[in-house]
Amino acid sequence: xxxxxxxxxxxxTAVDLANTLRPIKGEDALETVxxxxxxxxxxxxxxxxxxxxxxxxxxxxxxxxDLAEVRAxxxxxxxxxxxANADAVEAAALINDGLRRSRATPVLRHEDxxxxxxxxxxxDRCSAHLAATTLSALASVIATLGPARLGVCxxxxxxxxxxxxxxxxxxxxxxxxxxxRASVAAYRSRRSPR
Numbered sequence: 001x002x003x004x005x006x007x008x009x010x011x012x013t014a015v016d017l018a019n020t021l022r023p024i025k026g027e028d029a030l031e032t033v034x035x036x037x038x039x040x041x042x043x044x045x046x047x048x049x050x051x052x053x054x055x056x057x058x059x060x061x062x063x064x065x066d067l068a069e070v071r072a073x074x075x076x077x078x079x080x081x082x083x084a085n086a087d088a089v090e091a092a093a094l095i096n097d098g099l100r101r102s103r104a105t106p107v108l109r110h111e112d113x114x115x116x117x118x119x120x121x122x123x124d125r126c127s128a129h130l131a132a133t134t135l136s137a138l139a140s141v142i143a144t145l146g147p148a149r150l151g152v153c154x155x156x157x158x159x160x161x162x163x164x165x166x167x168x169x170x171x172x173x174x175x176x177x178x179x180x181r182a183s184v185a186a187y188r189s190r191r192s193p194r
Contacts, residue, residue: 011165032067078161103132148169
């Protein structure tokens with residue numbers, strides 16, 4: 001599986017989905033159908049290829065059931081990101097279960113003289129497509145780069161998740177802001193009189 005394919009856009013969609021819940025701050029950016037609509041609008045990789053939004057036939061009609069399904073998926077994606085580094089076997093079980101539940105199917109694609117496999121769902125439910133794409137992207141990252149590339153921000157007041165796609169694989173913080181805060185705190189700690 002060394003040639004597994006993951007799209008950085010889909011990987012980022014998985015991270016963004018997990019980070020719609022900020023447990024330390026008590027914030028949830030997926031409380032309403034409108035917020036789900038906004039999330040999907042901001043993440044075109046989350047859309048099924050045959051969706052109405054992608055066909056130009058008008059907006060998709062999301063329901064409270066769609067919201068509940070995506071929120072349940074978010075819990076799975078977040079659990080994978082939080083646990084992969086410490087317990088890759090459990091993370092793999094979560095991914096496999098999520099892919100089974102979404103009725104994920106691998107599809108062989110060809111474009112611009114390049115072949116790759118993509119995992120899709122055989123249903124047009126937004127949660128199933130989102131599960132198939134995000135969970136398969138995380139599985140590909142684990143297979144190609146290793147489970148240590150998935151993680152949770154080391155910032156003491158942050159539980160945001162991340163996927164490290166860098167060459168050296170040394171990411172510890174979700175953003176530069178959290179990294180900077182940690183550097184400033186360490187500097188102040190060293191400079192303070194004891």
